Amino acid sequence: MSKHESATITIQEPNPTGSKAETKKVVTVIGSSRSADGLKRGLAIFDFILRLAALAAALGATISMGTSDQTLNFFTQFFQFRARFDDLPAFSFFVAANAVASGYLVLSLPFSIVSIVRPQITGVRLLLIILDTVAVALVSAGAGAAAAVVYLAHQGNTKMNWVAICQQFGSFCERVSGAVVASFIAVFLFILLVLISAVSLRKN
Template sequence: MDSTKSSAETAINVPDEPNATKNKSGRAAFAVTTKATPLPQPQGRWNRGVSIFDFILRICALVAALAATATMGTTDQTLPFFTQFFQFQASYDDLPTFTFFVVANAIASGYLVLSLPFSIVAIVRPHVVGIKLLLLILDTVVMAFTTAAAAAAAAIVYLAHNGNSNTNWLAICQQFTDFCQRVSGAVVASFIAAAIFIFLVVLSAVALRRN
């Protein structure tokens, strides 16, 4: 009786071993596939956050460029005198540098408006590289254009405030105070737009580098 019981127990215990090995092998395979699966969520969140920040910066640059264009384009002052036939007038279009300033900031404003849909696409599809590369190239061109216009206008504003005794250029801001205040504010707004463009270029380059 004891021998039959022992043989029955061994017969029952023998088929359990392959099942145990199957379970162990199945668990090991599952663990390997779990470790090998990539987790792209943090990278996607970072790209989307950068794209959202890029969109906000473009709106800020648009406001600054529009302010510079509108302020300079509407700058005009006439000094009051006793007769209407003899008057001193200062307008932005009297100087080609200020005209170039208005045109450059108007172009920058138009470009920023057109770039907003592309920035929205970059938010929806943060892994797209072509749109970011296109914006990086165009941002660099418009940044140089805006910086050149702001620097040239700043030189004229400096002469208007301080003059130049070597060339007998008078400081007209002593008379045209309102004119000088408006053109100075326009130049500051343009430099703000140029600084935002620089930050946009750096941000786009870092985003492309991480992709």
Template sequence: MDSTKSTDQTAINMAESKSVKGKAPATYNVITKATPIQHGGSKRGVAIFDFVLRVSALVAALVATITMGTTDQTLPFFTQFFQFQASYDDLPTFTFFVIANAIASGYLVLSLPFSIVCIVRPHAAGARLLLLIFDIVLVAFTTAAAASAAAIVYLAHNGNSNTNWLAICQQFDDFCQSVSGAVVASFIAAVGFVFLVLLSVVALRRR
């Protein structure tokens, strides 16, 4: 009788050990299959935010380009020989500003399909790397244009007594308001490019 009980207990223990060992690989497989899905979802979320940010930067760059490119004011009083007029193309800095923001707007339009590719295929590193390189270039480009135009706007508002530069915004108030708004919009676009670079770096680090 004793030998029969010991044999039954041994058989039960072996069955329990086999059942425990058989469950472990199933749990491990569930964990490993869930990990790529989580990474893909986070990458797709970053790509969607990248697309929204590109559209926002595009709107800001277009506003800066159109506002500065259409800025023109003529004072109501003039003489037979002199007409007091202020236009953006009177200053090379403002001309460069318009060209730089127009280029930034064109680039942002062309970059939207690549951003959509990153949404559809979040693990595609080639498109993300290409966007990162051009975004870095446009950060420097738009920042230089906005900073140089901001210096001219500051002189227009305050002048410089050391160089006998007069403040013209007391007379050309509409002109100064328009160019100031264009500079603000350009800085918003430049900040948008900075965040686009950061998003691309985050997406590439999670690859």
């Protein structure tokens, strides 16, 4: 329910008995608060813009990681040195998580438009905050798993005798690193979307 404002109007009426005394009739007029609806509409517009930005970040992360592939110039008859995203389960999960998030963001755009047109509707906003929270968890898990692998690719681990492969696969590491950064940007935007929905519901 939207907030309401009340105004009191006093009307003077002649006394039906014919005396000079007059009776006063008090009428209370209740109107909807335009300021509250305007605030929620502004939040809904900002929500729509953030969804477009999050879609660009998540889709960019998906494409960048999904097309990461590098083959070294030197190889033998039996061995070929090649790095692909699907060689590591963490990167495959990363692509799947960001692809699902991108698809969800596309489907959520019409609901965000409904919130702009009808800001007083709370059901749509409640649905979005639930799904946005799920998206935060999904994309965060994918970005965190991929970030751990990227760190090892850059730094290696001398105790485990894991070599830093980015010295050889520089192009591959640049693409996957950029994808991880874009995914974390999408996570941040999803968190902002959850906060906007929470504020909008709080105003009801």
